Amino acid sequence: MEKKPRKRGQNRVPPPLVRGDERMDGTAILSEFEGDAAILIWKSLLNLLLVAEHPARCPDDLFAPDTSVRRIRDLRAVSLDPVVAAPLTEIATTLTGPGLSNQTRLADASNSVSAWALGQGATGTALLFGQASALLAAGDAPRAVEVGRLARLHGDGARAESWYWEAIARARQAQEWRAYVLAYIGLGKVYVQRGTFPAARRAFARAARRARRQRFHDLYGWALHDQAAIAIQSHDWATARRFVPRAINAFSGNPALVPRLIHDVAFGLMEAGYFGPALPVFKELAAVAFPPRDRLLLLSSLARAAGALGQEEDFDRAWIEASRLVDEPETAKGAAGALLEITRGAANLRRWDLALSIGLRAQALAETRGEAKVRLELEAVLDQVARRTALEGRPEASVPPVEIVELAEDLLSSAHKLAGAAQS
Amino acid sequence: MLGSRARLLLLHSDRLFRERLSRACAGRFEILLAENWEALRHSVRDAPPASPVLVDPYEGDHGGGLAPGLRQLLMDFPSMSILAACEVRRGAYDDLRQMGEWGISRVICLDEEDTPLAIRSVMEQTRGRPLQVMLRRVLPPGTSGRALAILMAAADVSTTGGGAKELARSLYVTPRTMTRWCQRFGLPVPRRLLAWMRILLAAELLDDPGRTVMEVALACGYSSDNALRNALRNFLDRSPRQLRDVGAFHAVADAFEREMVAARVLRRTMRREKRA
Numbered sequence: 001m002e003k004k005p006r007k008r009g010q011n012r013v014p015p016p017l018v019r020g021d022e023r024m025d026g027t028a029i030l031s032e033f034e035g036d037a038a039i040l041i042w043k044s045l046l047n048l049l050l051v052a053e054h055p056a057r058c059p060d061d062l063f064a065p066d067t068s069v070r071r072i073r074d075l076r077a078v079s080l081d082p083v084v085a086a087p088l089t090e091i092a093t094t095l096t097g098p099g100l101s102n103q104t105r106l107a108d109a110s111n112s113v114s115a116w117a118l119g120q121g122a123t124g125t126a127l128l129f130g131q132a133s134a135l136l137a138a139g140d141a142p143r144a145v146e147v148g149r150l151a152r153l154h155g156d157g158a159r160a161e162s163w164y165w166e167a168i169a170r171a172r173q174a175q176e177w178r179a180y181v182l183a184y185i186g187l188g189k190v191y192v193q194r195g196t197f198p199a200a201r202r203a204f205a206r207a208a209r210r211a212r213r214q215r216f217h218d219l220y221g222w223a224l225h226d227q228a229a230i231a232i233q234s235h236d237w238a239t240a241r242r243f244v245p246r247a248i249n250a251f252s253g254n255p256a257l258v259p260r261l262i263h264d265v266a267f268g269l270m271e272a273g274y275f276g277p278a279l280p281v282f283k284e285l286a287a288v289a290f291p292p293r294d295r296l297l298l299l300s301s302l303a304r305a306a307g308a309l310g311q312e313e314d315f316d317r318a319w320i321e322a323s324r325l326v327d328e329p330e331t332a333k334g335a336a337g338a339l340l341e342i343t344r345g346a347a348n349l350r351r352w353d354l355a356l357s358i359g360l361r362a363q364a365l366a367e368t369r370g371e372a373k374v375r376l377e378l379e380a381v382l383d384q385v386a387r388r389t390a391l392e393g394r395p396e397a398s399v400p401p402v403e404i405v406e407l408a409e410d411l412l413s414s415a416h417k418l419a420g421a422a423q424s
Numbered sequence: 425m426l427g428s429r430a431r432l433l434l435l436h437s438d439r440l441f442r443e444r445l446s447r448a449c450a451g452r453f454e455i456l457l458a459e460n461w462e463a464l465r466h467s468v469r470d471a472p473p474a475s476p477v478l479v480d481p482y483e484g485d486h487g488g489g490l491a492p493g494l495r496q497l498l499m500d501f502p503s504m505s506i507l508a509a510c511e512v513r514r515g516a517y518d519d520l521r522q523m524g525e526w527g528i529s530r531v532i533c534l535d536e537e538d539t540p541l542a543i544r545s546v547m548e549q550t551r552g553r554p555l556q557v558m559l560r561r562v563l564p565p566g567t568s569g570r571a572l573a574i575l576m577a578a579a580d581v582s583t584t585g586g587g588a589k590e591l592a593r594s595l596y597v598t599p600r601t602m603t604r605w606c607q608r609f610g611l612p613v614p615r616r617l618l619a620w621m622r623i624l625l626a627a628e629l630l631d632d633p634g635r636t637v638m639e640v641a642l643a644c645g646y647s648s649d650n651a652l653r654n655a656l657r658n659f660l661d662r663s664p665r666q667l668r669d670v671g672a673f674h675a676v677a678d679a680f681e682r683e684m685v686a687a688r689v690l691r692r693t694m695r696r697e698k699r700a
Contacts, residue, residue: 014573014595014605021560023553024524024531031521036514038521043512043533050537053545061541070536074514161569194566 013169016162028124036078052135059096068096087112107136123154141171141179148186161190181211181219221250232268237403275308277408284415288422292330300341307345308392336365336374355385435464436480448540461493472643473503481508498527503628505529529553552580562677571609582621588614610688627672637664
């Protein structure tokens, strides 16, 4: 059923941001791609933006009569990945035909270009086309949520926030509650990144309430998981202990998510310096099957915690398996970050040469993938490795607070159940 | 006064394009055609920031490639919205990318999107762009998305001399809702917000030592240089000269940010008191 677009003024949110600090529209495309392919992608975006601005207009008002013909000819003349050539051709075909009035068709084509660009690591281009898709499909809440996600990936928190609010307004009007919950979860993540924890807590709480009401168990679990994560970051162990079991319970309909949740909470403990309680949880989880990318993440956490506690054998076992996983295509996205953790582990054990070699490998990967945050952290770590300065402390001098011990015991118990189920 | 001298400054020898442009601008802009880059510079210097500038980026006899005059224009007048209109054919990637890096607000692709409606649409969308970009670059990264959206609208509206009503209209809300939004998102009330935008625009022009205070004042819609001086004294307790000495735009941007922070703190305090 065709969704009725939201009329301006009916909802009380400012319009979403549609550009960053670039002057010229489409600059990101010209930075992320080159040559004639870049020109064609850029032109397609401008066309989409013009159509989105004037949805009721006929083609002759917006484009010269032979625009379509010339564009299709140019697309055929340039060597383009067929995956993106198809939607670009669709856009070109629609420009000067009756299809211009079919905004959904254009929005879908724009979405396809966005997905392709993201697959190429071109987050700016992906964001621009995702945005165009959401502008063309006014009223479509899931598309607005996706723009929020793309903006976060691209590092534009303000734009992400504005699009999540837009998604919430659209979702509320269309009663698309799944999009509503996802938008609040996304908004919470933006606030966490910004450090405004009270706003993040409110966003996750709203997500959890609606998810629970609509019986979206998986999303309910994620909202609780994110609330637990804030509690851990704020060292509010008592609150974390309230949320974690509820999150695990919420995921009971989708047990594949539970190991990741347990890992994330244990990682939070480790980040807070509590390696002792975290390590047994990681070791227990190692018996559970994870998809390759998550397994690499687990092994890297295990290696780091083992290193901090002087557990050479545990470190070696984790590193040997991780070093095989790092080269697999499925782990490409998280590999640099995982190697960063393992570098910390090696440095914690004072194995400086090994730490240096892993760290340099991580650096090369982070450069290739444009992972600026990982690169920055690696620089700091490698600097300490070069100076042979200890990174993270050995076992805590004092006993951890009782809430942490209890939280870790909850995690260990859940991890143990999973490991038992995996082995039977 | 901003908006009362709605001029479009043009340097383009394509007659057909000029005809289409005339149709696009009918009733909205007076087109001033320059003969060359030097003449265009003179016109730009006298024009308010709201005046769009439209050029052929290859105009002139300079041995091919992008005109050096274009680069100079963009460097010397960063507060102007400068658009390029040209064919963008295969092989033009380097030039296109270069124009983006230099600061062109938009490229209109001739023979594709140069219908009167398309041209008009592009000009409307880009008019406030320079101030919007400047704002985005100086505001702290943690500025909320919703506040930023309002600021972008305010930058656009103030460039054309619009007031609080126009700001509300541009966001499709009533003036009352506009005021509520400003309070809610830690911004000054609409009238004061637009006054800040005008001061920011003036500050940007003050950073150009080639402009007198009177020229800056008139370009930004103040009735006289005294009106600008009074505004600067009210908002910043500084004179144009004092601002020029320390870098006017950044000084004004800092002061604006401090006022936003104060507004947010006040709002949080009021909420806490209300809850208590």
